[in-house]
Amino acid sequence: MLSLPPSWTQQPPKPDTLRIRQATDRQQALTKPPGSLGRLEQLAVQLAGLQKTEQPTVDPVRITVFAGDHGVCEEGVSAFPQEVTAQMIANFAGGGAAISVLAKQLDASLEVVNLGTVGEVPELPGVRDEQIAPATANLAVTNAMTEDQVCAALASGDAAAERAADAGCRLFIGGDMGIGNTTSAAALACALLNQSPESLVGPGTGLDTAGISRKSQVVDRALKRHGDNTDPLTVLASLGGFEIAALTGAILGCAARGIPVLVDGYIVSVAALLGVFQQPALRDWLLFAHRSAEPGHARVLEALDAKPLLDLGMRLGEGSGAAVAVPLLRAACALHNNMASFADAGVSNKDTAS
Numbered sequence: 001m002l003s004l005p006p007s008w009t010q011q012p013p014k015p016d017t018l019r020i021r022q023a024t025d026r027q028q029a030l031t032k033p034p035g036s037l038g039r040l041e042q043l044a045v046q047l048a049g050l051q052k053t054e055q056p057t058v059d060p061v062r063i064t065v066f067a068g069d070h071g072v073c074e075e076g077v078s079a080f081p082q083e084v085t086a087q088m089i090a091n092f093a094g095g096g097a098a099i100s101v102l103a104k105q106l107d108a109s110l111e112v113v114n115l116g117t118v119g120e121v122p123e124l125p126g127v128r129d130e131q132i133a134p135a136t137a138n139l140a141v142t143n144a145m146t147e148d149q150v151c152a153a154l155a156s157g158d159a160a161a162e163r164a165a166d167a168g169c170r171l172f173i174g175g176d177m178g179i180g181n182t183t184s185a186a187a188l189a190c191a192l193l194n195q196s197p198e199s200l201v202g203p204g205t206g207l208d209t210a211g212i213s214r215k216s217q218v219v220d221r222a223l224k225r226h227g228d229n230t231d232p233l234t235v236l237a238s239l240g241g242f243e244i245a246a247l248t249g250a251i252l253g254c255a256a257r258g259i260p261v262l263v264d265g266y267i268v269s270v271a272a273l274l275g276v277f278q279q280p281a282l283r284d285w286l287l288f289a290h291r292s293a294e295p296g297h298a299r300v301l302e303a304l305d306a307k308p309l310l311d312l313g314m315r316l317g318e319g320s321g322a323a324v325a326v327p328l329l330r331a332a333c334a335l336h337n338n339m340a341s342f343a344d345a346g347v348s349n350k351d352t353a354s
């Protein structure tokens with residue numbers, strides 16, 4: 001019997017329509033022409049509905065980076081060697097990674113979950129050892145994971161959501177670290193969206209044209225082996241990665257517990273897409289931070305009907321693009337919660353002007 005977290009099979013809660021109406025009315029009453037704060041208004045209204053509150057906030061922010069290695073690296077699909085995954089875990093803990101710097105700057109809590117790396121990772125503060133296997137199997141030739149391994153990864157993600165809820169976190173950011181994971185993400189997105197490898201495979205950490213063409217052929221082999229099954233659990237087992245499955249589990253787990261999720265780039269968006277395939281109502285809980293420079297991201301965002309807040313040419317992962325968008329959400333909440341209304345400030349509204 002597979003042991004799946006409840007959020008895999010149960011629908012996430014619906015946003016609170018009363019709070020949405022109240023927040024929409026409040027935006028109309030604040031001292032500004034209606035709609036003049038653009039998408040910041042919609043963000044505050046969405047957060048008020050999801051958090052079931054008059055005073056939305058994103059603090060405290062929780063960032064969890066999930067790390068795992070990919071057997072498909074033996075096909076030469078990344079510009080970087082596989083040992084970088086374990087080395088970066090140490091860098092996250094040491095404060096030197098991009099997400100470490102951003103988390104500190106945002107005053108967000110950062111945790112790292114190691115789901116399985118080929119390289120040794122010593123015991124480190126802030127790093128949880130939840131290793132499933134040293135790496136997934138090579139998805140070009142066989143299923144990347146067993147269904148039991150997928151369940152273990154989903155459960156790790158769900159446990160991260162539980163910790164975020166227990167800590168009173170009001171916004172969740174998931175990050176990825178796993179050399180080779182843009183190959184897995186492309187294969188997953190191709191299988192779910194019935195796309196060709198050419199349309200979704202990109203340079204990742206920096207492949208040249210010949211490298212991208214080789215990577216496309218690897219994804220093509222994987223898709224031929226996989227067939228046309230779009231069941232999320234089957235697709236994850238066939239083409240996924242430990243960190244991607246854990247991200248899906250975390251995103252579903254956060255929604256189930258009433259925590260909105262700020263989605264990062266290509267990898268996290270594919271994890272979110274899997275979650276939406278499994279539970280379409282998950283879509284309500286997702287805010288999209290940025291458009292990654294990885295070319296396949298645009299197609300994945302389109303499938304999710306998502307218009308990200310930023311387009312900065314970033315293509316790092318780790319949750320970094322989402323972290324950069326947090327100040328926008330903070331601004332949206334501060335404006336919503338603290339601006340004066342026309343009545344309070346004695347400013348004439350459109351309707352009362354003579």
Ligand SMILES: Cc1cc2ncn([C@H]3O[C@H](COP(=O)(O)O)[C@@H](O)[C@H]3O)c2cc1C
Nearest residue numbers: 078080176177178179180181182204205317
């Ligand atoms: C030093 C370094 C830090 C990273 N942080 C995130 N990634 C990102 O790049 C990798 C995916 O790209 P590909 O599929 O081409 O290997 C993942 O580890 C992802 O998290 C990094 C990559 C490197 C090299």
Ligand SMILES: O=C(O)c1cccnc1
Nearest residue numbers: 265266267292315316317
């Ligand atoms: O957008 C991402 O998530 C991404 C892009 C390239 C490499 N790693 C992650």
